[in-house]
Amino acid sequence: MIALERREMFERKIGYNMKQHNYWHTTVQMPDPSTGSGQALTSIPAKVDVAIIGGGYTGLSAARTLAKQGVSVVVLEAETIGWGASSRNGGMTLTGLKPAMQTVIKKYGRELAKELFQCSLDSVNIVEQIVREENIDCGFARTGHLLTANKPKHYESLQGEVDFMAKEFNHNVRLVPPKDLRSEIGTDVYHGALVDEVSGGLNPALYVAGLADAAARAGAKLCARARVDRLERRERRGPELVERRFFIQTERGNLEAESVLVATSGYTGGVTKELQRRIIPIGSFIVATERLPEELAHELIPKNRMIFDYKHFLNYFRLWDNRMIFGGRAAFFPENENTIAQSGEILRNEMIKVYPQLKGVKVEYVWGGTLDFTFDQMTHVGEEDGIFYSLGYAGHGVAMATYLGATVADAMIKGNIKEHPFARFDFPGAPLGLYNGSPWFLPFAGLWYKILDWIE
Numbered sequence: 369m370i371a372l373e374r375r376e377m378f379e380r381k382i383g384y385n386m387k388q389h390n391y392w393h394t395t396v397q398m399p400d401p402s403t404g405s406g407q408a409l410t411s412i413p414a415k416v417d418v419a420i421i422g423g424g425y426t427g428l429s430a431a432r433t434l435a436k437q438g439v440s441v442v443v444l445e446a447e448t449i450g451w452g453a454s455s456r457n458g459g460m461t462l463t464g465l466k467p468a469m470q471t472v473i474k475k476y477g478r479e480l481a482k483e484l485f486q487c488s489l490d491s492v493n494i495v496e497q498i499v500r501e502e503n504i505d506c507g508f509a510r511t512g513h514l515l516t517a518n519k520p521k522h523y524e525s526l527q528g529e530v531d532f533m534a535k536e537f538n539h540n541v542r543l544v545p546p547k548d549l550r551s552e553i554g555t556d557v558y559h560g561a562l563v564d565e566v567s568g569g570l571n572p573a574l575y576v577a578g579l580a581d582a583a584a585r586a587g588a589k590l591c592a593r594a595r596v597d598r599l600e601r602r603e604r605r606g607p608e609l610v611e612r613r614f615f616i617q618t619e620r621g622n623l624e625a626e627s628v629l630v631a632t633s634g635y636t637g638g639v640t641k642e643l644q645r646r647i648i649p650i651g652s653f654i655v656a657t658e659r660l661p662e663e664l665a666h667e668l669i670p671k672n673r674m675i676f677d678y679k680h681f682l683n684y685f686r687l688w689d690n691r692m693i694f695g696g697r698a699a700f701f702p703e704n705e706n707t708i709a710q711s712g713e714i715l716r717n718e719m720i721k722v723y724p725q726l727k728g729v730k731v732e733y734v735w736g737g738t739l740d741f742t743f744d745q746m747t748h749v750g751e752e753d754g755i756f757y758s759l760g761y762a763g764h765g766v767a768m769a770t771y772l773g774a775t776v777a778d779a780m781i782k783g784n785i786k787e788h789p790f791a792r793f794d795f796p797g798a799p800l801g802l803y804n805g806s807p808w809f810l811p812f813a814g815l816w817y818k819i820l821d822w823i824e
């Protein structure tokens with residue numbers, strides 16, 4: 369009730385309603401084999417080689433790879449295909465990992481860090497390759513990303529980054545000193561920036577719709593409205609393991625599979641309890657303005673970069689169709705009517721702080737989605753008791769989920785998942801096991817990151 373009143377007050381103040389709706393969905397007919405154009409639901413097959421739980425980039429990319437190699441595969445999606453983070457995100461197709469590469473070297477050593485960073489470069493390449501091979505019209509372009517310094521101290525750290533990335537990873541990034549910032553961004557609030565030309569951007573919903581079509585064309589079965597309620601392993605043993613099968617119960621019928629891949633990201637639930645207690649679901653939110661005049665859009669982001677700032681509680685923004693798409697971690701809890709309304713107000717204010725030119729511009733849409741953080745902020749792939757997984761993208765999954773979906777699928781076929789660079793370190797749960805999937809500590813974590821942003 370309080371949230372509703374607050375929303376009404378805010379909308380009275382700005383003089384219009386902000387639609388709680390995912391703007392990207394207005395740009396595409398999302399694939400919905402269940403209800404779209406009156407088609408019947410795709411039936412659940414009785415038996416498959418591989419059952420994938422989750423119909424986003426990870427699941428669809430894996431399904432495409434498996435189906436192309438003749439494996440019978442089904443994608444079981446609780447809602448509609450692409451419903452999760454994959455149709456809601458900022459569409460930034462980024463190099464690098466969530467943690468800073470200095471941290472990755474310290475924790476995992478130079479050799480593994482190099483392999484992991486190379487995976488991030490390969491991930492952007494694989495998006496480019498799939499878009500080209502499958503003719504996905506999603507506006508993918510290598511426009512580069514811009515990391516902006518909120519404080520002079522941040523810019524000093526970025527100066528070190530240029531040499532570090534060249535020396536350790538043979539990867540060229542470039543500094544933009546404060547005096548040249550206007551060539552990259554139409555604001556003076558930042559204290560310099562760093563450009564990485566290898567990253568790109570796309571329309572995430574058009575991309576996930578295209579990926580779904582590609583997987584289906586390759587022969588994968590995509591089943592929407594097929595929430596997995598139960599997953600049971602059945603083994604027949606002689607002196608050795610003779611046969612292992614999974615019995616999977618969905619809301620629309622049951623099936624058997626030889627292997628299972630969990631691709632549920634921030635929506636990982638109790639069906640895979642052991643994985644759920646290692647994933648922290650965190651909300652991320654975006655607003656989209658009305659279409660801006662061409663010259664204004666050009667002034668705001670002249671080179672069409674994907675932009676994000678240096679803070680823990682960061683803002684990320686880019687243009688699409690001359691609209692400003694401005695996101696951030698406005699509320700920490702996942703999306704619901706209250707957190708979305710609250711985020712609309714916070715993000716509009718943040719956007720105007722960065723771009724005072726947008727004060728009189730209408731924010732037409734606000735929406736949210738759920739990120740999958742892990743306790744070490746790393747992405748993890750692997751196999752436990754015959755169940756494969758690829759999880760923990762921490763807001764860095766457009767390219768990485770596509771890449772890991774494909775490479776984990778390959779590893780499932782070859783039986784060498786343990787050799788995958790992202791499988792070569794532990795996947796930790798909460799310290800002292802103080803977490804069962806319900807993130808009671810989020811308000812404290814949010815406060816902690818705000819304090820860190822203030823101190824650093």
Ligand SMILES: Cc1cc2nc3c(=O)[nH]c(=O)nc-3n(C[C@H](O)[C@H](O)[C@H](O)COP(=O)(O)OP(=O)(O)OC[C@H]3O[C@@H](n4cnc5c(N)ncnc54)[C@H](O)[C@@H]3O)c2cc1C
Nearest residue numbers: 422424425426446452453454457458460596633737765766
């Ligand atoms: C607002 C927002 C902005 C973001 N911006 C960026 C960005 O700019 N760049 C970037 O790289 N990353 C970004 N990300 C992260 C990126 O979107 C994700 O990492 C990526 O989409 C994860 O894909 P996925 O296939 O693993 O998961 P998802 O797309 O989330 O799909 C998981 C699916 O699993 C389904 N599911 C869950 N449980 C079950 C069950 N029991 N049975 C059947 N199905 C189930 C869910 O319904 C869901 O559709 C952003 C995320 C959000 C939310």
